[in-house]
Amino acid sequence: MGIEGRLTVAMPKGRIFSDALTLLEEAGLNLPRELAEDSRKLMVEVPAEDLSFLLVKPVDVPTCVEHGAADLGVAGKDVLMEEDRDVYELLDLQISPCRLSLAGTPDWQPVLNPKVATKYPRIANRWFREQGQQVEVICLNGSVELAPLTGLADRIVDIVSTGQTLRENGLVELEEITRVTSRLIANRASYRLKSRRIDRLYERLARVVMGKGDCDDRGGPSGAVVHTSESG
Ligand SMILES: Nc1ncnc2c1ncn2[C@@H]1O[C@H](COP(=O)(O)OP(=O)(O)OP(=O)(O)O)[C@@H](O)[C@H]1O
Ligand SMILES: O=P(O)(O)OC[C@H]1O[C@H](OP(=O)(O)OP(=O)(O)O)[C@H](O)[C@@H]1O
Numbered sequence: 001m002g003i004e005g006r007l008t009v010a011m012p013k014g015r016i017f018s019d020a021l022t023l024l025e026e027a028g029l030n031l032p033r034e035l036a037e038d039s040r041k042l043m044v045e046v047p048a049e050d051l052s053f054l055l056v057k058p059v060d061v062p063t064c065v066e067h068g069a070a071d072l073g074v075a076g077k078d079v080l081m082e083e084d085r086d087v088y089e090l091l092d093l094q095i096s097p098c099r100l101s102l103a104g105t106p107d108w109q110p111v112l113n114p115k116v117a118t119k120y121p122r123i124a125n126r127w128f129r130e131q132g133q134q135v136e137v138i139c140l141n142g143s144v145e146l147a148p149l150t151g152l153a154d155r156i157v158d159i160v161s162t163g164q165t166l167r168e169n170g171l172v173e174l175e176e177i178t179r180v181t182s183r184l185i186a187n188r189a190s191y192r193l194k195s196r197r198i199d200r201l202y203e204r205l206a207r208v209v210m211g212k213g214d215c216d217d218r219g220g221p222s223g224a225v226v227h228t229s230e231s232g
Helices: 015-026 058-066 077-083 121-130 146-150 164-168 188-193 195-211
Strands: 007-012 043-046 051-056 072-076 088-092 098-104 115-118 136-139 155-160 172-180 182-186
Touching: 007 015, 007 058, 007 195, 015 072, 015 182, 015 195, 051 058, 058 072, 058 077, 058 182, 072 077, 077 121, 077 172, 077 182, 088 195, 115 121, 115 146, 121 136, 121 155, 121 172, 146 155, 155 172, 182 188, 182 195, 188 195
Parallel strands: 007 051, 007 072, 115 136, 115 155
Antiparallel strands: 043 051, 072 182, 088 182, 098 155, 098 172
């Protein structure tokens, strides 16, 4: 083990997981099959790389990193914007791309104080405030596209990737709110105390991402990192 100790990385289970794993392998990490397999193990140690992986729900990655349960994490920009945790955003990994958009029925007519259903209340509230529009945000945890079809809401703010879910439910994308990719994030204290180890992993990942082109490099450990929390 290095003098700075083992690095713990919070990995999002689900959609992002395999993209993140592929990227780590492309960066030259030798990872055990155990990590890729469909196992119920939530903590996987990789002594050969001096790394530990925590497998958590995507929305919980920023929480684990903010509180120091993990030094690093991989999280979608959508989750980072919604959770607004006190963590550093080091690198745009350019994986699991999608967008967060406003959508509705094609015949949608403006109404006063429309209802907007979403899994992303903070982002939706902020975006409508910036547009100078008053809305009532209704929080849902899934199947958000049902809301305009059932009268639960006038419009939705949700993730769009292929557009299939919107199409199959007769909805149209009205406006893109933000593009989303997954980011490498760091705990603030770890970023200082384990800088050499974080630097090394960051550089290996950045090389792969930049090699693929279109890299939105956030500056990394030696540059200007983005502090994701609006309040901190
Ligand atoms: N088509 C997509 N739909 C939803 N998220 C997507 C899509 N494409 C990429 N993503 C990214 O994947 C993340 C969500 O991953 P996933 O669907 O596995 O988690 P989840 O929504 O928390 O699911 P669950 O609640 O079922 O565990 C989003 O935060 C986003 O950054
Ligand atoms: O544009 P598409 O490629 O169709 O992808 C977008 C859909 O995928 C996600 O839903 P998910 O599958 O996570 O289910 P959910 O309704 O439980 O959120 C998202 O909330 C959209 O509904």
